[in-house]
Amino acid sequence: xxxxxxxxxxxxxxxxxxxxxxxxxxxxxxxxxxxxxxxxxxxxxxxxxxxxxxxxxxxxxxxxxxxxxxxxxxxxxxxxxxxxxxxxxxxxxxxxxxxxxxxxxxxxxxxxxxxxxxxxxxxxxxxxxxxxxxxxxxxxxxxxxxxxxxxxxxxxxxxxxxxxxxxxxxxxxxxxxxxxxxxxxxxxxxxxxxxxxxxxxxxxxxxxxxxxxxxxxxxxxxxxxxxxxxxxxxxxxxxxxxxxxxxxxxxxxxxxxxxxxxxxxxxxxxxxxxxxxxxxxxxxxxxxxxxxx
Amino acid sequence: xxxxxxxxxxxxxxxxxxxxxxxxxxxxxxxxxxxxxxxxxxxxxxxxxxxxxxxxxxxxxxxxxxxxxxxxxxxxxxxxxxxxxxxxxxxxxxxxxxxxxxxxxxxxxxxxxxxxxxxxx
Numbered sequence: 001x002x003x004x005x006x007x008x009x010x011x012x013x014x015x016x017x018x019x020x021x022x023x024x025x026x027x028x029x030x031x032x033x034x035x036x037x038x039x040x041x042x043x044x045x046x047x048x049x050x051x052x053x054x055x056x057x058x059x060x061x062x063x064x065x066x067x068x069x070x071x072x073x074x075x076x077x078x079x080x081x082x083x084x085x086x087x088x089x090x091x092x093x094x095x096x097x098x099x100x101x102x103x104x105x106x107x108x109x110x111x112x113x114x115x116x117x118x119x120x121x122x123x124x125x126x127x128x129x130x131x132x133x134x135x136x137x138x139x140x141x142x143x144x145x146x147x148x149x150x151x152x153x154x155x156x157x158x159x160x161x162x163x164x165x166x167x168x169x170x171x172x173x174x175x176x177x178x179x180x181x182x183x184x185x186x187x188x189x190x191x192x193x194x195x196x197x198x199x200x201x202x203x204x205x206x207x208x209x210x211x212x213x214x215x216x217x218x219x220x221x222x223x224x225x226x227x228x229x230x231x232x233x234x235x236x237x238x239x240x241x242x243x244x245x246x247x248x249x250x251x252x253x254x255x256x257x258x259x260x261x262x263x264x265x266x267x268x269x270x271x272x273x274x275x276x277x278x279x280x281x282x283x284x285x286x287x288x289x290x291x292x293x
Numbered sequence: 294x295x296x297x298x299x300x301x302x303x304x305x306x307x308x309x310x311x312x313x314x315x316x317x318x319x320x321x322x323x324x325x326x327x328x329x330x331x332x333x334x335x336x337x338x339x340x341x342x343x344x345x346x347x348x349x350x351x352x353x354x355x356x357x358x359x360x361x362x363x364x365x366x367x368x369x370x371x372x373x374x375x376x377x378x379x380x381x382x383x384x385x386x387x388x389x390x391x392x393x394x395x396x397x398x399x400x401x402x403x404x405x406x407x408x409x410x411x412x413x414x
Contacts, residue, residue, distance in 0.1 A: 038303070044300050052359060052370075055333070056333070211331060212332060213330060215332070216334075216335065220319075221334075232302060
């Protein structure tokens with residue numbers, strides 16, 4: 001028969017766990033709203049920049065005129081993958097999904113005869129990849145404020161420009177959890193070098209309507225635009241990832257709160273039954289004692 | 294009137310109808326007015342002035358960026374921007390923009406110049 005005192009302790013500890021998880025859920029919900037707003041408001045800049053870039057690239061008929069950093073190298077051998085994880089845990093499958101996906105991608109690349117380098121964002125990724133034998137070129141942690149997110153994006157941009165120019169990498173992709181809805185996030189890849197041209201195709205009709213004059217000339221503009229574009233793409237992925245993180249944490253904490261509630265119900269039931277059993281047992285003892293006399 | 298939209302990587306700073314905006318283009322200042330030919334330019338550090346009937350209504354320091362002009366729309370993608378109404382020669386070094394530009398001597402020099410003696414007044 002379970003010990004009553006033990007049961008009582010158990011119940012109170014699960015109750016305090018429930019308090020914590022429900023508080024975390026609330027915090028994640030409010031942070032999610034903020035992160036979503038940020039992602040939304042940064043979209044205007046990214047869209048305009050994409051439009052300018054595609055009208056520039058679209059105007060250059062011959063793609064060989066474009067710099068390597070836009071079109072990629074012909075014989076690419078080394079890929080860099082930037083992995084956007086979270087700094088903290090307790091967010092369900094957020095990080096493990098990402099790492100599983102990355103593992104597949106890495107072995108795909110290696111299957112094509114390319115070697116893979118890794119750049120990690122967030123504590124979870126850096127501690128996870130430290131244990132593997134992959135080549136980590138840089139790690140970034142503590143993305144706890146919006147200014148810091150922008151600063152990290154800037155540092156990542158500088159790093160990839162530097163690595164690309166010194167021929168240490170030929171391709172760059174970025175992996176992040178795309179924010180689909182509050183209950184669903186999906187690991188998504190985006191190619192930075194070569195530049196994925198989805199946006200360019202979308203805007204094509206619009207671009208043809210207006211022929212822009214450029215100042216200074218196209219190449220100089222591209223020199224300014226390409227790094228800017230990296231920065232916005234990276235920044236965007238960091239924001240998406242942070243919105244996804246809060247969403248994932250909200251859902252998993254909601255589940256945890258519900259589970260704790262169920263557990264408390266079950267434990268309370270056992271507690272009451274045990275208590276009743278004790279009372280019955282005592283009564284039986286008294287009655288049978290009285291009968292014997 | 295031309296629709297002037299100023300955007301930073303983080304957010305839309307403002308969007309409004311103006312008569313004319315003077316911008317520090319990479320190869321010289323230019324004025325954005327309605328029906329300007331479609332035009333894309335990068336910006337150098339300098340003063341952005343919103344003007345009406347030859348007077349400056351509002352004035353900003355921009356550290357660089359891009360501008361896209363077409364028909365009645367002028368989109369300015371800025372790196373950093375600081376309204377000049379908030380700063381003067383004694384406190385501009387405390388502004389956020391100044392601190393973010395740390396190390397960028399040319400931009401800081403221009404900032405100082407624009408604060409003390411803006412080209413458009």
